[in-house]
Amino acid sequence: MPRYKPVNLAQDAFVPVCFEKQILPGTFEYALHHLMEHKVDLSAFDAYYDNDNRGARAYDPKVLLKIVLFAYSRGIIGSRRIERACRENIQFMALSGQAMPDHATIAAFISRSPEAIQTVFQEVLLVCEQSGLVGREMFAIDGVKLPSNASKEWSGTHDELAAKARKLDRAIRRMLKAHRAEDEKGEDPDLGHYTRQQIEKLERQSRKIKAFLKHNAPKLGPKGKERKSNVTDQESAKLATGKGVIQGYTAVAVTDAKHQIIVEAQAHGVPQEQELLQPILEDLQAQYQALGLSPNIHGQTRLTADAGFHSTANLQWLEDEYCDAYIADNRFRKRDPRFAEAEKYKPPKPLPKRFRPRDFRYDPDQLTCTCPAGKALYRNGANVRINGRTGIKFTAPKSACEPCHLRAKCLQDEHQKSPRQVVFFHPKEEQQPQSLIDKMKQKIDSLRGRMIYSRRLGTVEPPFGNLRYHKGLNRFTLRGRKKVDGQWKLYALVHNIEKLAHYGAIG
Ligand code: SF4
Incomplete structure (x- = not known):
């Protein structure tokens, strides 16, 4: 029978720890500690504190910054996990001098000081520049x-969000009606409680959307088109x-x-x-x-x-x-040209089944176009640009495409409602080469x-x-x-x- 070394869990031990000696030169934590203690001016954080003459002492921003950056470097992002690391991990204790801020302090520090973080970013960039790490070539x-x-479920244009609120209202009315009917019959107390909770939840959601629509204007893109808003994080x-x-x-x-x-x-x-x-x-x-x-x-x-x-x-x-x-x-x-052979290694694409521009009859002098079914297309773009090339665009009348027996061969999707469009590019020499x-x-x-x-x-x-x-x-x-x-x-x-x-x- 093998013999193992005995384990004694009932013994006492004093382990001497010098926090400074835990931070070894050449490591991330050493560089972090050195920067925050000696190189970076953290006075930008002072503006967030108002306890010169009153209130309790605050945690030093350099301690919080060291804790947060070290946590991020170890893949720890949640403030509760960072709080636990400060209590259990010797490196966190060494960097913070055994300060043990709670999760609320850590979360508030990260979220309330973006401007000061920008200053720290600049200061560290300056150190990188001075150390010759930035080539600027x-x-x-x-x-x-x-x-x-934020959840994408709470996204939409203002019209879509208003429709969502109406849908919630309809669901609330339906549930209330069913709830009253149950009440009259003598309701099951568990079911009644659950239904009431559901109704309250839907009412809260509906109120939230309506309040959002009341206080926020539609979000517009650079071309003036409405972008989807988000009720939680606009x-x-x-x-x-x-x-x-x-x-x-x-x-x-x-x-x-x-x-x-x-x-x-x-x-x-x-x-x-x-x-x-x-x-x-x-x-x-x-x-x-x-x-x-x-x-x-x-x-x-x-x-x-x-x-x-x-x-x-x-x-x-x-x-x-x-x-x-x-x-x-x-x-x-x-x-x-180095990727010319790349297509060879891709799975073969199914041959396009739809008619190509060469299957249409195009008269460049008269600027007319006739489709394989013999219908005349109308011109709706004299100089459209696609992938840097300029061309002339024709569109078939909807009334021609709808009953056409060649739809399956002509349109991308046989069931699509929009008619066929086709572009004939101008010859190369007519392009403007110096765009x-x-x-x-x-x-x-x-x-x-x-x-x-x-x-x-x-x-x-x-x-x-x-x-x-x-x-x-x-x-x-x-x-x-x-x-x-x-x-x-x-x-x-x-x-x-x-x-x-x-x-x-x-x-
Ligand atoms: S689908 Fe339209 S464009 Fe295509 S062949 Fe028929 S009528 Fe012509």
Whole structure:
């Protein structure tokens, strides 16, 4: 029979712990501790306290900041879990000097100080710059869509929300009627209690929607079209992602190519990244000017971005700023000869069953078009632009398509209500080769352009990979743009401090 060492759980032991010695040079916690104690000016947090002459002493912001950033670096995001870590984890005790703030203090600190967090972000960026970790040769911008503390079930245009409130009211009336009928019969007390609770819940929800509609104007996009509002967090947006639709924020980061330091991080409740390029780069410029690092960072540094940021307005703005930008468009990969063979490895696509433009009779002199069924189409676009090409658009009369026996061969979906449309592109020489979009295509398709753009992935993806997969950032826990923006900056701070620690710039 094997013999094991005895275990004595009834013994007493004193374990000497020196908190300072728990924080080892070269680690993230050392860099964090050193920055907060010696490098970063945290006076911006003072404005949140009013206890000079009255009230209890508050927790020092540097203690709370150390706790929160260390927790985020370990994938701990909830304030209750952070509170528990402060009681149980020796590293948390060492960083905070055994301060044990409760979860409410931690949550309030994170959500009420976005402006001060912005100042800390700038100060740490300055340290990165002074340590030579920022090369300023190329910046890359990208974004990720993350859910926040609001449900998409409470999203809709004002009309949709009003319809939802009416639907709730109808359900309440129906339940009340059934409840009264049950009452008259002599109700089952359990059932009655449950029904009353359900009715109260629906009434609360209906009141909430009505109050929202009363106090909030419809949310409009840049083209004046109404966007979906959200009753819980009006500043969040309904976002389409590769894994379905979420309610949340687009978190954007601008990253330097040398060591992937995040030089600007912002979160916005907008569905399109396109509209964020200008405001974020303007703020980046203002930040570099305020820190006295560069009067014109746009003109000094090259910028790369993927197709999500491609638009004529953005290209024009970048040209006006004299920024050497490389922005891909949706067909960038398709034009790349290195990907010419890629199609070979994809599963074969079913052949398009619908008629193609060449199956229509187009007369470029008379500008007329006749479909395979012999019906004349009408012209409704003389210069439509699709993927940078200009063409003339024809549409079939609805009355012709509806009874047509060739619908199955002509329309995308045999049951669709809209009629067939077809575009004939102008020959290449009639195109305007020097539009901004064409100029960018020529630039990015060149050997030099491809070489520069190929560095984008290795520049901007590592911070997202680090924060999302190593630090477990898969959702924001706050509501409201400013608060979410502050939380995103805290994560960007974790990334930058980690870089300072790893490159030996501190300690
Ligand atoms: S579906 Fe319309 S456009 Fe197509 S062949 Fe029939 S009539 Fe012509």
